[in-house]
Amino acid sequence: MTPLFLLVVLAQPEPSALVVTPSPPPRNLYRWQLLPGLLVQKPGDAVELYTKAQAALTEAEPDRKEFSKLEEELRKQRGTPWKDADRKRLKEIAEKFKKPLDLVHEAARREQANWDFAVDRLRKTGIVARLPEVEKMSEFLPLLVVRARLALLEDRVEEAVQVAATCLSLARQINECPTILAHTIAREHANAALDILTDCIQHPACPSLYGSLTDLPRSLLPAYRAYEGERIACYGTVPGLTKVVANPAGTELDADTTEKIIRLYRGLINDDPPRPEFQIVDRVTLGTAMQKKHDAAKEAMRAAGFDEETIKKTSPLNAGLLHAIYQYEEALGGMAAASMLPFPQARVQFEAIRKKFPRKAPNPLGPEVSALPLWLIFLPAGESVLMADLRLQQRLGLLRVAEGLRQHAAQAGKWPEKLADVKVVPLPDDPATGKPFAYTRDGDTITLHAPLPKPGALPTDGQTLRLTLRKPEPKP
Amino acid sequence: MTPLVLLVALAQPEPVAMTVSAAPLPRNFYRCRLLPRLDELRPGEALYEPIQLALGADDLLQGPLAPADLKLARSFLAEFNESVEAAEQAALRTEPLLRLVSTRKAVSGATLLLLRARIALHEDRVADAVRDLGLILSLTRQVSTRPTFEARHTATTMARFALDGLEQAVTHRRCPNLSAALDELPRPLLPLGPTLEGERLIACGTLPGAAQVRRDPLHGQLDAETRQRLIDLFSREYPAPPARRVLPLTNEFRLAAAIQAVLPRGQQVMRDHGYSEADIKQMPILNVALLAPILEHEDTLSRIATAAALPYPEARAWFLANSDPPPRRARDGLLFSRQHLKPTAFELFFDAQCHLQRRLDLLRAVEALRAHAHAAGRWPERLADVTAVSVSEDPLTGRPFVYRREGDIAILEAPRPTPKSPDEHVFTYRLTLRKPEGKP
Numbered sequence: 001m002t003p004l005f006l007l008v009v010l011a012q013p014e015p016s017a018l019v020v021t022p023s024p025p026p027r028n029l030y031r032w033q034l035l036p037g038l039l040v041q042k043p044g045d046a047v048e049l050y051t052k053a054q055a056a057l058t059e060a061e062p063d064r065k066e067f068s069k070l071e072e073e074l075r076k077q078r079g080t081p082w083k084d085a086d087r088k089r090l091k092e093i094a095e096k097f098k099k100p101l102d103l104v105h106e107a108a109r110r111e112q113a114n115w116d117f118a119v120d121r122l123r124k125t126g127i128v129a130r131l132p133e134v135e136k137m138s139e140f141l142p143l144l145v146v147r148a149r150l151a152l153l154e155d156r157v158e159e160a161v162q163v164a165a166t167c168l169s170l171a172r173q174i175n176e177c178p179t180i181l182a183h184t185i186a187r188e189h190a191n192a193a194l195d196i197l198t199d200c201i202q203h204p205a206c207p208s209l210y211g212s213l214t215d216l217p218r219s220l221l222p223a224y225r226a227y228e229g230e231r232i233a234c235y236g237t238v239p240g241l242t243k244v245v246a247n248p249a250g251t252e253l254d255a256d257t258t259e260k261i262i263r264l265y266r267g268l269i270n271d272d273p274p275r276p277e278f279q280i281v282d283r284v285t286l287g288t289a290m291q292k293k294h295d296a297a298k299e300a301m302r303a304a305g306f307d308e309e310t311i312k313k314t315s316p317l318n319a320g321l322l323h324a325i326y327q328y329e330e331a332l333g334g335m336a337a338a339s340m341l342p343f344p345q346a347r348v349q350f351e352a353i354r355k356k357f358p359r360k361a362p363n364p365l366g367p368e369v370s371a372l373p374l375w376l377i378f379l380p381a382g383e384s385v386l387m388a389d390l391r392l393q394q395r396l397g398l399l400r401v402a403e404g405l406r407q408h409a410a411q412a413g414k415w416p417e418k419l420a421d422v423k424v425v426p427l428p429d430d431p432a433t434g435k436p437f438a439y440t441r442d443g444d445t446i447t448l449h450a451p452l453p454k455p456g457a458l459p460t461d462g463q464t465l466r467l468t469l470r471k472p473e474p475k476p
Numbered sequence: 477m478t479p480l481v482l483l484v485a486l487a488q489p490e491p492v493a494m495t496v497s498a499a500p501l502p503r504n505f506y507r508c509r510l511l512p513r514l515d516e517l518r519p520g521e522a523l524y525e526p527i528q529l530a531l532g533a534d535d536l537l538q539g540p541l542a543p544a545d546l547k548l549a550r551s552f553l554a555e556f557n558e559s560v561e562a563a564e565q566a567a568l569r570t571e572p573l574l575r576l577v578s579t580r581k582a583v584s585g586a587t588l589l590l591l592r593a594r595i596a597l598h599e600d601r602v603a604d605a606v607r608d609l610g611l612i613l614s615l616t617r618q619v620s621t622r623p624t625f626e627a628r629h630t631a632t633t634m635a636r637f638a639l640d641g642l643e644q645a646v647t648h649r650r651c652p653n654l655s656a657a658l659d660e661l662p663r664p665l666l667p668l669g670p671t672l673e674g675e676r677l678i679a680c681g682t683l684p685g686a687a688q689v690r691r692d693p694l695h696g697q698l699d700a701e702t703r704q705r706l707i708d709l710f711s712r713e714y715p716a717p718p719a720r721r722v723l724p725l726t727n728e729f730r731l732a733a734a735i736q737a738v739l740p741r742g743q744q745v746m747r748d749h750g751y752s753e754a755d756i757k758q759m760p761i762l763n764v765a766l767l768a769p770i771l772e773h774e775d776t777l778s779r780i781a782t783a784a785a786l787p788y789p790e791a792r793a794w795f796l797a798n799s800d801p802p803p804r805r806a807r808d809g810l811l812f813s814r815q816h817l818k819p820t821a822f823e824l825f826f827d828a829q830c831h832l833q834r835r836l837d838l839l840r841a842v843e844a845l846r847a848h849a850h851a852a853g854r855w856p857e858r859l860a861d862v863t864a865v866s867v868s869e870d871p872l873t874g875r876p877f878v879y880r881r882e883g884d885i886a887i888l889e890a891p892r893p894t895p896k897s898p899d900e901h902v903f904t905y906r907l908t909l910r911k912p913e914g915k916p
Contacts, residue, residue: 029778333505337656345866
């Protein structure tokens with residue numbers, strides 16, 4: 001085997017191979033809704049119930065080691081076909097964690113998720129703010145998958161789909177919490193929901209979920225709130241920033257705040273931890289940079305609409321801080337707005353932002369950079385977020401196509417020769433390219449592929465869904 | 477001119493002429509944003525009660541604000557000072573309005589904010605104007621989460637206010653480029669989902685006992701009061717022939733007879749919805765009579781929801797085919813399906829959503845052109861030449877907007893996407909580039 005071939009084989013992602021039954025859409029979409037409808041929603045705050053559910057989880061399994069073991073056991077099962085799962089074991093787990101899962105089910109059907117406390121924490125403590133309430137949400141996921149698989153094994157398909165709806169609702173609610181971390185956990189929940197749905201569509205009694213998937217909001221987990229939370233965290237972290245932004249000319253930063261800014265400066269331009277012996281050097285370097293870039297900082301203030309009188313009265317340190325935050329906001333705001341665009345357009349915008357605001361420390365004395373390049377540590381890895389969000393959208397798109405194809409097969413009795421032959425419903429395009437997904441047919445088996453739009457990615461990289469048409473059961 | 481050509485010419489909506497300045501992309505998106513920032517928002521529910529109804533402002537909102545009207549507009553606004561403050565406070569609340577109060581007050585708030593924005597534009601306070609327009613959009617989003625027709629109408633009206641204001645704002649010589657701010661708005665701006673959900677909720681809420689039966693079709697039993705409400709409803713919907721004197725008891729008998737008559741059809745609906753024969757047999761016949769029209773109604777709403785998510789040509793064709801007469805064939809032969817469970821004209825909402833989205837994306841394209849003009853000093857020859865920022869595509873066709881240049885005028889068109897599309901989906905913007913200040 002040549003090394004190149006070996007490389008291709010190694011890079012080949014394992015396609016999801018599913019055996020499915022042709023199926024028409026359900027008569028009543030509302031029974032198969034993937035986000036709880038208003039009829040089942042109840043007034044109140046979901047976050048309160050999540051806290052109760054977390055307590056109930058600890059009550060059900062107080063030993064953290066045991067719970068970790070269980071998580072590991074369930075993680076191993078994740079890639080296996082649901083039909084091979086040990087029903088007795090699943091039942092045992094589902095019963096043990098019934099109370100927390102019931103609470104999660106209820107919480108997912110609450111009208112609101114109030115994360116105000118998280119915003120408050122970000123304001124007060126900045127990027128070091130801990131949000132264990134959000135982090136712990138992932139603990140429910142393997143258990144929800146257990147519940148769904150058990151329902152499938154017992155032929156309760158509608159209930160399994162409802163568990164997927166719970167996961168998607170959780171994802172939307174968690175995404176309301178404005179941090180990149182919450183957005184990532186929300187995406188994890190949405191992916192778990194798609195795992196469950198992938199299981200569901202293999203059940204012979206599952207109707208085509210094309211309509212239910214189409215009914216989901218077009219932007220399932222918008223990222224712009226997460227970016228906004230990052231901004232609040234930045235304000236909460238940089239000493240004196242909020243005061244300076246509110247009143248640049250009238251704010252005089254005390255010695256303690258200035259020291260903190262100097263320490264921050266060292267962290268920004270050098271990976272070394274702050275050391276007392278460098279403090280004088282850093283103070284001088286920062287002071288020089290502030291002076292040298294004072295004109296640029298004044299220009300930034302002018303562009304922001306400050307009058308000449310205010311600019312004149314603003315100290316070089318305050319002007320430098322404003323210059324720094326404006327540059328950071330330029331980069332972060334650009335990412336937030338671009339995240340709402342279709343992927344091809346968003347990628348162009350992200351590339352432009354990263355070109356202007358590179359990850360590596362620029363020459364601190366370079367004229368184009370503010371004296372305090374805040375973006376170096378505060379700007380999130382937006383490209384990773386964008387790519388991960390794209391992968392979720394691609395997965396969702398692939399599943400929608402699969403369900404459209406099941407509808408087609410129910411009408412035509414076989415898979416279509418090409419995707420364009422499907423007339424029963426319009427099939428979504430690959431969000432990465434705006435063009436149809438790659439489709440091949442080999443007898444009763446079809447392959448759908450969404451390539452990974454990443455420089456250097458192999459054509460075989462990406463997500464693949466392989467569907468085989470189930471043979472009709474012989475009639476007695 | 478032949479009559480046909482004349483007809484087409486008459487149907488063509490008037491092009492919008494705009495004189496705009498070239499504008500670079502703003503350096504700081506957070507200082508030039510439409511929706512309120514997270515740190516501006518305050519916890520709590522948006523309250524519209526303190527807003528007074530601003531009647532008589534309509535004349536001040538049409539076309540550019542003439543100098544003669546300015547004084548009038550200022551004094552009008554001064555009269556409603558507290559209301560406009562209340563509207564601003566409401567727009568900055570985190571929780572949308574959920575209680576059933578009149579949304580007319582929200583419209584009034586939007587009217588006052590639009591007037592304030594127009595005055596600000598006149599006084600060259602562009603940032604203030606853009607902020608007020610963003611507040612209108614915030615109010616719009618709050619109202620649109622309320623799942624009722626009234627709220628939907630209101631939100632549509634308010635979104636139109638915001639777009640009217642934005643179209644005026646971009647013609648101001650100092651208006652910053654709003655491209656990024658427009659990118660951030662949710663798509664679609666007003667999704668149809670909540671209104672459809674509201675329909676479903678209302679159907680269950682208004683048919684006495686339906687919610688109870690829906691929860692437990694096999695064992696749910698109506699109490700005496702609910703039964704009486706159902707009989708009253710039946711006698712109103714299916715009145716006895718006027719010549720006959722009807723005793724109160726007679727209506728109960730008539731209802732029982734009607735339920736018996738529609739039972740086979742109702743049972744068939746239950747079967748179609750996956751209920752087993754054993755369940756159907758066990759189900760009280762009154763429950764079948766109540767649940768069947770609800771399920772059929774939900775079917776209709778399901779189809780509307782699915783259609784609304786389709787690409788425009790398919791969706792529009794579906795709405796045209798199903799709007800008149802309303803999709804009630806499936807419901808024929810069921811009780812209580814005439815008045816309460818008739819889906820209102822959703823195609824109107826769909827059309828309004830398409831209108832708003834197309835207008836919004838056109839505005840984004842205008843902003844992309846302004847950014848290009850700033851870098852290049854003139855309009856591009858083709859839309860593909862714009863590289864400073866991505867140019868939005870036509871949401872109704874999925875293709876770029878039609879663009880051409882006639883001398884100094886750039887023409888941006890959104891032509892009729894399908895032959896039967898309404899006029900309100902057609903737009904033409906004629907953009908003239910303003911000469912930089914100080915240059916003759």
